[in-house]
Amino acid sequence: MDHVTLDVAPCTLKSIIGPNGAGKTTFFNLLSGQYRPSEGRILFKGRDITGRGAAARTRLGIGRSFQLTNIFPTLTVLENVRLAVQARRGLGFTAWRHYRRFPDLEDAAYELLEAVLLEGKWAAAAGALAHGEKRKLELGILLALEPEVLLLDEPTAGMSLEEVPTIIGLIERIRARRDRTILLVEHKIDMVMALSDSIAVLKDGRLIADGSPAEVSASAEVQAAYFGTPHA
CATH class of the missing domain: 3.40.50.300 (P-loop containing nucleotide triphosphate hydrolases)
Incomplete structure (x- = not known):
């Protein structure tokens, strides 16, 4: 520059x-x-x-998306967003292993999937999404970081x-x-x-x-x- x-x-x-x-x-x-x-x-x-x-x-x-999609392909769509919500809240691995103890994480992730029009794909593997859907998921992950x-x-x-x-x-x-x-x-x-x-x-x-x-x-x-x- x-x-x-x-x-x-x-x-x-x-x-x-x-x-x-x-x-x-x-x-x-x-x-x-x-x-x-x-x-x-x-x-x-x-x-x-x-x-x-x-x-x-x-x-x-300050949150950034990239030219290439930046997701965890083997996790579900919901898990990708939930992981980002968890990271934003500073929760450790326990929250990931025992996520049912933290229902608010999943609720927040669902809301974000609705915001990026992916609520119908919550159970799909992220790697199986179409390219445009992956971009929407990446945006949802980014928004989860607030x-x-x-x-x-x-x-x-x-x-x-x-x-x-x-x-x-x-x-x-x-x-x-x-x-x-x-x-x-x-x-x-x-x-x-x-x-x-x-x-x-x-x-x-x-x-x-x-x-x-x-x-x-x-x-x-x-x-x-x-x-x-x-x-x-």
């Missing part, structure tokens, strides 16, 4: 876009604690978290055209509640324009635009980055 300075307003949805190789995933890796910057700072609610790793940032309230900030890295990657609207609808529902901040990396520009409160554009690791969807789409530099020449 090349001297990128970016502010994100609380409880808004900001998209990060740019051509292939622009630095979008690297930027997310820096925000989530997978990478540490060689210079500069990362602030969360005014607090310097630059030196904190990924696990510490998750505990602070993050204040959601980092969504290409949530529709690998989906069929028929599956995409469901994920868009889920993101719209989360955004409409206005109780979480969402950062979205996505290649589908029509989706970005429809969902975003603001958009930041990266090219070769530099920030070349940051503004409303209308402002960004009118930028000559953004048009040149995507199409090679500015559009009149």
Whole structure:
């Protein structure tokens, strides 16, 4: 990244876009604690978290999805979410082995499955789900961690055209509640324009635009980055 300075307003949805190789995933890796910057700072609610790793940032309230699904394939759909609820509450292995002693864990997991439209798949092995269903499960796991900030890295990657609207609808529902901040990396520009409160554009690791969807789409530099020449 090349001297990128970016502010994100609380409880808004900001998209990060740019051509292939622009630095979008690297930027997310820096925000989530997978990478540490060689210079500069990362602030969360005014607090310097630059030196904190990924696990510490998750505990602070920063949750991330990945381009590839990140689930436990041999566990059931319900077990995947219940495990995330358990982790968020700081419960150890005893709660996993004797989960019936903790009925509230299962209740919370069911509610999350309803939220991501997977309540009918609760008993299925996670690995047997269709790709779009796995993405929904991953979102349910992420929500179980109760993050204040959601980092969504290409949530529709690998989906069929028929599956995409469901994920868009889920993101719209989360955004409409206005109780979480969402950062979205996505290649589908029509989706970005429809969902975003603001958009930041990266090219070769530099920030070349940051503004409303209308402002960004009118930028000559953004048009040149995507199409090679500015559009009149």
